[in-house]
Amino acid sequence: MGRSPCCEKAHTNKGAWTKEEDQRLIAYIKAHGEGCWRSLPKAAGLLRCGKSCRLRWMNYLRPDLKRGNFTDEEDELIIKLHGLLGNKWSLIAGQLPGRTDNEIKNYWNTHIKRKLISRGLDPQTHRPLSTAAAAATATAATAIAVATPSLHREVTPMELKPSTDLSTEDCCQHSGGTANLDEDRCPDLNLDLSISLPNCSSPKTSASSESLTPPNAPQEVTTPISLIPTYSTTPICLCYHLGFQSKKPCNCQTSKNPHVFRYYRPLEEGQYIE
DNA sequence: AACTGTTACAACCGCGCGGGA
DNA sequence: TTCCCGCGCGGTTGTAACAGT
Numbered sequence: 473m474g475r476s477p478c479c480e481k482a483h484t485n486k487g488a489w490t491k492e493e494d495q496r497l498i499a500y501i502k503a504h505g506e507g508c509w510r511s512l513p514k515a516a517g518l519l520r521c522g523k524s525c526r527l528r529w530m531n532y533l534r535p536d537l538k539r540g541n542f543t544d545e546e547d548e549l550i551i552k553l554h555g556l557l558g559n560k561w562s563l564i565a566g567q568l569p570g571r572t573d574n575e576i577k578n579y580w581n582t583h584i585k586r587k588l589i590s591r592g593l594d595p596q597t598h599r600p601l602s603t604a605a606a607a608a609t610a611t612a613a614t615a616i617a618v619a620t621p622s623l624h625r626e627v628t629p630m631e632l633k634p635s636t637d638l639s640t641e642d643c644c645q646h647s648g649g650t651a652n653l654d655e656d657r658c659p660d661l662n663l664d665l666s667i668s669l670p671n672c673s674s675p676k677t678s679a680s681s682e683s684l685t686p687p688n689a690p691q692e693v694t695t696p697i698s699l700i701p702t703y704s705t706t707p708i709c710l711c712y713h714l715g716f717q718s719k720k721p722c723n724c725q726t727s728k729n730p731h732v733f734r735y736y737r738p739l740e741e742g743q744y745i746e
Numbered sequence: 747a748a749c750t751g752t753t754a755c756a757a758c759c760g761c762g763c764g765g766g767a
Numbered sequence: 768t769t770c771c772c773g774c775g776c777g778g779t780t781g782t783a784a785c786a787g788t
Contacts, residue, residue: 487782575755
């Protein structure tokens with residue numbers, strides 16, 4: 473049942489890597505480059521799973537990795553990006569040269585979480601830790617809002633996935649994903665769920681913006697109404713906004729609908745894409 | 747010195763996605 | 768269109784190192 477194992481576990485080493493294994497891996501990648509992780513262990517003479525090799529290389533052996541403590545600037549950047557993206561560690565890592573997603577994830581769990589709590593902030597929502605009464609009020613307010621989806625609620629810049637598979641898991645960050653957790657994390661998540669098409673006649677955007685949403689793009693009319701967040705301003709790809717495009721190709725467009733992005737951020741009033 | 751509890755982080759696991767056959 | 772494979776991601780676990788008693 474399920475998928476076949478990624479490697480033959482009986483003949484693979486597990487646990488900590490030895491110096492010799494590291495050397496073999498480094499030497500192989502220097503000679504042949506990255507890629508083909510599945511076949512790499514055999515070719516490199518390693519008794520390791522390909523995934524394990526990839527992880528070791530990505531998180532520990534890569535020459536461009538920055539070791540050592542995180543600076544205060546990095547701390548703040550991580551907090552900021554986490555507020556925008558949630559637990560998208562790879563996206564966050566993309567903004568911190570020399571840092572890996574695993575490293576940031578660990579650092580978040582061991583340091584920053586505590587730091588935020590000590591500041592009186594909820595590390596998941598980045599909002600002030602509320603009293604039980606305030607939480608109850610928020611829950612009640614959310615319940616009302618959910619019951620009346622056309623009410624206008626303020627959009628937080630947290631990740632939104634306005635595609636048809638906007639599951640609770642995806643919306644509120646893989647924390648076990650139930651609607652209730654959703655609400656816990658985004659108590660006043662402000663989605664305008666009314667039936668409307670994205671505002672295509674909003675303030676002129678530059679060519680780059682237009683290339684993201686071609687003027688003759690087919691209108692999205694088949695997506696279930698309740699799952700389409702709409703914006704008072706033109707939505708742009710959040711990756712683009714954060715500058716990820718300059719580093720690597722943005723792949724946050726969903727394949728099923730090239731005009732739908734995994735992460736959205738509305739343009740602020742008077743803001744245009746350069 | 748010995749034991750126990752805590753912290754930090756490397757590594758593993760399972761799942762989803764995209765591309766190719 | 769469907770299936771399979773490889774890759775990458777996020778969550779979790781294991782354990783070494785450290786601190787406190």
